[in-house]
Amino acid sequence: MGRNIGYGGTAPRVPGSVVIDLGRRMNRILNIDAENASCLVEPGVSYFALYEEIQRRKLPLWIDTPDVGGGSVLGNAIDRGVGYTPYGDHFANHCGLEIVLPNGELLRTGMGALPGKDGADNPTWQSFQPAYGPYSDGIFSQSNFGIVVRMGMWLMPETGxxxxxxxxxxxxxxxxxxxxxxxxxxxxxxxxxxxxxxxxxxxxxxxxxxxxxxxxxxxxxxxxxxxxxxxxxxxxxxxxxxxxxxxxxxxxxxxxxxxxxxxxxxxxxxxxxxxxxxxxxxxxxxxxxxxxxxxxxxxxxxxxVPNAAHLFFSPIVPTRGRDAKVVHDIISRLHAKYGFDLLPTLCVAGREMHYIANIVYDRASLDEKRRAATCMREMIAETAAEGYGEYRTHILFADMVAGTYNWGNNALMRFNETIKDALDPNGILAPGRNGIWPKRFRGKGWEIRGTEVEDALEGKGIGPKAHL
Ligand SMILES: Cc1cc2nc3c(=O)[nH]c(=O)nc-3n(C[C@H](O)[C@H](O)[C@H](O)COP(=O)(O)OP(=O)(O)OC[C@H]3O[C@@H](n4cnc5c(N)ncnc54)[C@H](O)[C@@H]3O)c2cc1C
Structure with a gap:
């Protein structure tokens, strides 16, 4: 639905891209299984729409919603977003995907790969996540390997x-x-x-x-x-x-x-x-x-602030006082240095907390935008130097954050690039998403690693330093 506000909204990373609006027409709730306490949705189903349908059918089920309910149940989960009931880890509570691959093939993951009787969906598609063989769902989250067109989601039976x-x-x-x-x-x-x-x-x-x-x-x-x-x-x-x-x-x-x-x-x-x-x-x-x-x-x-926009800085912090203090001190110091109020929300998942710092700035002010961007870059670098990394970021900072996950001579990025090139040899899907560039873009100056963000704010744009 493109409500990824604070992380880039609907914006593509590469100018001239075609934006696919899945929210407008692919908005069907395909199934609500009250016994299994699960649903199967298309990308355009918002939290409000799912909630209202469950109320309309008078089912004793809860959805799990992020702090703002206007977004997509599927889009938020695929971006590994967070909600606040016991089912708050959205990706952990999804069950089964249907994906259009870059070559046009349709793939079902989990039990969905096993056809049900007489052409029906498999009756356990929304009951068991991994099924058989490698568990592939993870590579379709925060990635540019496919377009998810259906997702199963568990619902919580209502309770006190x-x-x-x-x-x-x-x-x-x-x-x-x-x-x-x-x-x-x-x-x-x-x-x-x-x-x-x-x-x-x-x-x-x-x-x-x-x-x-x-x-x-x-x-x-x-x-x-x-x-x-x-x-x-x-x-x-x-x-x-x-x-x-x-x-x-x-x-x-x-x-x-x-x-x-x-x-x-x-x-x-x-x-x-x-x-x-x-x-x-x-x-x-x-x-x-x-x-x-x-x-x-x-x-x-x-x-x-008037005319507000915001950027989320979202490092993962161990639920341990001394670690939390290191991260909090860096973020506090850099917010003060760049003149922003620190508006922190720490979402406690268990052994870790998502530390969400919300930089709120006036989007009509070039100076504030510039300071917000520099503050982001320094927070990414300083926390990474202490061993802490972000769980999600704005598209303009995707290369920087991806660059911090560089253990073993960038083994993880090289692995992601291998998958990208195999699944999307023409590099057509969301180039640069989460720092993963297809082969034809790689090494041609598309990556943003420094002050290009601030430069872009001054009308210089963000494009390749060399032509494709
Ligand atoms: C005040 C405020 C509070 C917020 N609180 C929270 C919160 O508590 N928890 C939280 O998680 N977020 C929060 N957010 C961030 C954001 O608003 C939500 O995560 C929102 O749900 C994301 O928008 P969306 O659901 O429309 O996803 P989208 O913008 O549609 O999707 C997110 C990204 O996932 C990818 N994607 C989407 N659909 C597909 C698909 N079908 N196939 C492949 N890739 C796809 C795209 O790259 C897209 O950019 C908050 C934002 C604001 C402004």
Missing amino acids: HQSYLITFPREEDFPAIVDIIRPLAQQRVLGNIPQLRHAVQELATTGRLKTDFYDGTGPVPRDVIRKHAATLPLGDVSWIFYGTQYGDPASIAKQLDLIRDAFSKIEGAKMMLPEEIPAEHYLHSRVSVCSGVPVMRELDWLNW
Whole structure:
């Protein structure tokens, strides 16, 4: 559907490309199997459309939605996006693909490769992911090896749920909070993919302009954040943990006791439930997202600056205080250096957290765009030097991020290039996607590794340094 906002939207990497809009007409929900708790969708099925169809049929099933529900169930999963129920790892919860290969052949993966009786789809296509032989689905995620035209997705049977938040008063407790999250996540006490956010987002998720809080230039100073946070429902806090637990009321109560107990080791930690907090507070939209109801509320923090656009910087960080601090310190320092507020959301998957830093800038300002691009490049380089890499990035930074995964003399990229050349010998599909260039483009100056991004902003464009 092309809603990959913050990661490049619908833009192709190579000028003159044909953009295939799969969202417009390939928008059928091909099947919802209530017994198997799964569905089979085309690329144009949005989270809202799937949710509404399940409601229309009155099925006791949840979808898992990212923070913004306008995108494609298939597109988000194929980009390995994240949601916030127990089914939040979208690619891990897909089951079966149908793919158009660059040579025009149609491929079904998983159990779909075994024809069902009398020409029907295999009855276990949406039940068992790997089937037989090498598990090939992974190479069609974040890749340019094929166009996925059908995808199976597991749905969660509806259940009881209780969202909550925990506030922490001190900035410097960040590593200690992470160290408490780790065992809770590993033991699967935490029910979903919870988020850890900073108090500045308390201000931003009100949907108000930054200038309502601060009329200076550069990032809002900590004391100003504190002053305004103190007037909001959570008070003068530094970090906020948003979680949700699932099951029957008695088991949820026990889980909340365990979690409250664990975090009580942090001085001043305070758990709050939705009923204690005004209806307009952001926690209430988390209640929706974490129980499978798509929303658009998350877009509110884009009001932070006028004419806002944003770039996501998304490194993978071990759920360990000392690692999280290294990454957080680099990102904080570089945001300050380039004059941006740090709006971090840490999505806890278990042994790792997706640290999502949202650079919000005025897209009418050449200076801000330039600073955002340089900040991105330096964050990619500095975190990689410490051993941390991104899980997903904007198309303009794809070569840079791909270049950080260079172990063994670029063994992984050489492997990807071998697959690319075998499946797409003419190099027609999404050249440059995730840094994978087809043979006819390779080594001809298409890769963006340095200041070409900033140069492009000044109207110089991004193209090959040598002709094809
Ligand atoms: C405020 C805000 C909050 C956000 N929160 C989240 C979040 O919580 N979790 C999250 O994951 N994202 C989040 N995003 C990022 C983004 O909005 C979502 O991931 C969105 O779902 C992506 O758009 P889409 O689903 O339309 O995918 P698309 O843009 O359609 O697809 C993403 C990419 O996958 C590839 N692709 C898509 N379809 C196919 C296909 N059929 N075959 C082969 N390749 C394909 C393309 O390269 C495409 O660029 C957020 C964005 C904003 C602005």
